[in-house]
Amino acid sequence: MPPQRFALPSEVPGLAARRIAADILDGVLHKHRTLDEQLDGAAAHPGLKNLSDRDRALMRRLVATILRRLGTLGHVLSRLLDRGIPTDAPRAQSALLIGAAQILWMDVPDHAAVDLSVRLVQSDRRAAKYAGLVNAVLRRCAREGQPLIDEVKSQTLDVPPWLMARWIAHYGEAVARDIAAAIGQDPSLDITVKSDPEQWATRLHGETLPTGSVRTLLQGSVKMLPGFSEGHWWVQDAAAALPARLFGDVAGKAIVDLCAAPGGKTAQLALAGARVTAIDRSPHRMTRLRDNLARLALDAEVVVADGADWLERNHDRGFDGILVDAPCTSTGTIRRHPDVGWLRQESDIAPLAALQKRLLQKAVTLLRPGGMLVYCTCSLEPEEGEQAVAALLASEPAMRRVPIEAAEVAGLGELLTAEGDLRTLPCHLPHVDPRLGGLDGFYAARLVRQT
Structure with a gap:
């Protein structure tokens, strides 16, 4: 069942791109749907056709950045949340990931990243109660997120542990780490x-x-x-x-x-x-x-x-x-x-x-x-x-x-x-x-x- 949303009097610029990014993230992380099938073809997200080229590019970069840095994002957010990421409202989880990714790796002003993530949870009936939490955590992320990344300084966090273990066994630890670093880069x-x-x-x-x-x-x-x-x-x-x-x-x-x-x-x-x-x-x-x-x-x-x-x-x-x-x-x-x-x-x-x-x-x-x-x-x-x-x-x-x-x-x-x-x-x-x-x-x- 799609998430229930409150009606907004008018669309805030950039919110549609982030809402679709949240839907697609939910598709990957909770419904095991590939990016390709959600971005192209008969099963593609219906909202994509209404996005401008600029918003479509933003949405793609948001999703790719989050999936490329998912382990590091999990580490940062776990340190900023006393009780962990809410599990009863997928939109709250997506909003936290989207906001943190923008703050830590994208050229988006911190206040805009926080505000749009808050609006994202406010527009979802199940997640709306977490608006205050999302606001507080992302403001802390803007202040404390980079030091938390520097604390671990390891891109191996962003490779599933079972896969990293296999690469170490087959290629050796040094090469496996080089592979992990390489896949963390935006590709040409x-x-x-x-x-x-x-x-x-x-x-x-x-x-x-x-x-x-x-x-x-x-x-x-x-x-x-x-x-x-x-x-x-x-x-x-x-x-x-x-x-x-x-x-x-x-x-x-x-x-x-x-x-x-x-x-x-x-x-x-x-x-x-x-x-x-x-x-x-x-x-x-x-x-x-x-x-x-x-x-x-x-x-x-x-x-x-x-x-x-x-x-x-x-x-x-x-x-x-x-x-x-x-x-x-x-x-x-x-x-x-x-x-x-x-x-x-x-x-x-x-x-x-x-x-x-x-x-x-x-x-x-x-x-x-x-x-x-x-x-x-x-x-x-x-x-x-x-x-x-x-x-x-x-x-x-x-x-x-x-x-x-x-x-x-x-x-x-x-x-x-x-x-x-x-x-x-x-x-x-x-x-x-x-x-x-x-x-x-x-x-x-x-x-x-x-x-």
């Missing part, structure tokens, strides 16, 4: 260009990365940026742009892109001259893929289907290459999708690893002799990366690994494992300006079916 905008990255870096006031992606700090609607509507580029994290390149020369080859939406890798393969069959089970996401291909003037066969089912039905076909961009926990994308860490649980890994195993085993059967399989996930968890490929190689004697050379990833040997697989981490590609550093966490392996 990465784009893949059809040609002339240096020119587009100049036009978009960014820089060209060693891997060829263009990175910029420009904000706002990407649709308004130069070159978007003309189809000169598409949005794609620099790490996500690497797996499709591992096929080498694909001109004229038949390539399947499994779990393809929203289509960045499909676009790369099509641009390189491949005959691409793009498969994904989500009709909504495949509509986006078709729209992207149309804007980019690129062609691919687009099929809405469950990947495993499609592979089963087409087992008698032989393809030159298959890209298995498998569903996963997505823990490598937390810097861009800060809800992931709070929506996922450790128990999610095993069923997803089983699905990945099934997709890999079926994909092998569709490869012609000499055909190439590139497997990738945007996960930092070894079960969904290194262990998945090791299990496939152990069970499929016809498959062998083709190690990736440093030259294929712009000489960045630190992105490769000892076995020759790709393993990018959020702390890779450091930069003097932290906002311009980092990558999504990706794993990719290149395998070939022996003749």
Whole structure:
């Protein structure tokens, strides 16, 4: 049931953005709904269409900041509240988080942050009784919040403990802390260009990365940026742009892109001259893929289907290459999708690893002799990366690994494992300006079916 609100005589500027931010936070933290589904598509928050571009940007930044700093916010508020955050009124919790995030990390005057959070609880029947509490706590936060942050000085608070423990076990404590620090930064905008990255870096006031992606700090609607509507580029994290390149020369080859939406890798393969069959089970996401291909003037066969089912039905076909961009926990994308860490649980890994195993085993059967399989996930968890490929190689004697050379990833040997697989981490590609550093966490392996 939606929260009951008192009617306001007129909307206070900025209150609508904060009310929607509170609704979306409640969706993530209490209803286990992703940010993507609440911000786009048929299930998106109905109030978004009434927000100005400025308020929409504010709302997005509010939600992202809170989810990115949720552990630290919990620490600060727990020190300022004698009895903890109220649990009987979700709007009071959201108002405290929204107010504190603005005070501590955003360029919003303290008095405005406090006033609008108070109005937020006053407009909700269940939370209204906490208006005085919210006012008092946020005023204390303005005075005492930063010293409370300095007291712990640890961004590991903002990573769920189960996930931090896994990263320490797999990567070591120093690297795990570097990962935590990297995902605490607002991410840049990465784009893949059809040609002339240096020119587009100049036009978009960014820089060209060693891997060829263009990175910029420009904000706002990407649709308004130069070159978007003309189809000169598409949005794609620099790490996500690497797996499709591992096929080498694909001109004229038949390539399947499994779990393809929203289509960045499909676009790369099509641009390189491949005959691409793009498969994904989500009709909504495949509509986006078709729209992207149309804007980019690129062609691919687009099929809405469950990947495993499609592979089963087409087992008698032989393809030159298959890209298995498998569903996963997505823990490598937390810097861009800060809800992931709070929506996922450790128990999610095993069923997803089983699905990945099934997709890999079926994909092998569709490869012609000499055909190439590139497997990738945007996960930092070894079960969904290194262990998945090791299990496939152990069970499929016809498959062998083709190690990736440093030259294929712009000489960045630190992105490769000892076995020759790709393993990018959020702390890779450091930069003097932290906002311009980092990558999504990706794993990719290149395998070939022996003749």
